[in-house]
Amino acid sequence: MVMNEKLLLGRSIETGSWVHRLDARAKLTGMIVYVAIILLSRSWLALALLAVFSLTVMASTRIPLKYFIKAAKPLRYLMLFIFIVQMLSVKEGAVWFSAGSFSLHEEGLRLGAFSVIRMVFLITFTALLTFTTTPGKLNQGLEGILSPFRRLGLSPDRITLMISIALRFIPTILDEAQIIMKAQASRGADLQELSLKEKAKMLVSLLVPVISSAFRRAQDLVYSMEARGFRMDARRSRYHRPKWGGADTAFIAMFVVLGIAIVIL
Known part of the structure; x- marks a missing residue:
């Protein structure tokens, strides 16, 4: 399993577990129910039950627990x-x-x-969504959940396109920032040896080239999409169509049962 150890947002980790094979719509629905369950947890017993459930599901993905912990580390x-x-x-x-x-x-x-504790559960467990789902399937699932809102004038295609581009731009922008920091370090500006005040000034100086690079890449992407005849609201066919199965229903039922138990507690 090869992946960037420092960047986990938007990265899928393929292990072939049963959670990986679930429909993205089921996982998205389960995460929404999970957030509601966190808000309903108001006792230590409820949090203990939530912890047992969360750790069991995370362990079943066969993804090392350290990756879930690293997902919460930036918000410590x-x-x-x-x-x-x-x-x-x-x-x-x-x-x-x-x-x-x-x-x-x-x-x-x-x-x-x-x-x-609630925030730790929220971040670590919802990271399971991106760890077990590729960005393409995640966009398909989100589009499927938002499709009933078309009657209200909402465009699921636009929302999923924005999310997919944002997820793909995050590692690109961070790589660009790392290149600039290495270029500054080669000129004697070592970030580790600077004081806290000087580090802040150096990080501020990174904003201009990084933002400029992000706008330039976004403009190149727009030109590339226009050159290929991309139209936002055009009808599209799909090579891989999501299929809802019994495992997807059982996955959501697990969260519903957990929510009922939390309410009773």
């Missing part, structure tokens, strides 16, 4: 910020620590821990 500072805000803003329950006007309450610590 946001999680820490949310925990601190909850801990300091909620003044309910027993006082655990007090120093003058500063105090830590039991409810603040509980809500902070709940918020962080």
Whole structure:
């Protein structure tokens, strides 16, 4: 299994598991239900049940757990910020620590821990969607789910095209930024040896060439699509058509049963 260790967003990891073979529409629907389940989880017992379910499904994909953990790693500072805000803003329950006007309450610590755990579940488990689904199948699934909204004037084709281009542009833009950083390092601007303030200035200086390169690539893509006669709302045929099976229904039923159990708890 060869992949970029630092970039996991939008990367599929093929292992041939039963989750990989599911219809993308089933996985998208399951993730939507999963988000609702996270919001309904309001007790430690519910979170424990959610953890058992999530780890079981992730293990069944045969994808190493470290990749799911790496998917949440970029947001670790946001999680820490949310925990601190909850801990300091909620003044309910027993006082655990007090120093003058500063105090830590039991409810603040509980809500902070709940918020962080929920975010970890949300990021790590929903990463399963991109790990087990290629961008092409993911776009087909999203288009299938959004197709009933055509009557309301919504264009699923436009939405899926934007998502597919965005997913493909992310690694390209990051590679471009890495090339620029290596070019600056070859001129003596080593990012690891700079102070925090100088690092911030250096990263700001990256924005102009990276954004300029992104616009140039986007313009080249538009010219390429126009040269090939691409039209946005034209009728299209598909070589691979998604097929809904019993495993897809069972996959969604698992989430529904989990949601009912969480509500009861």
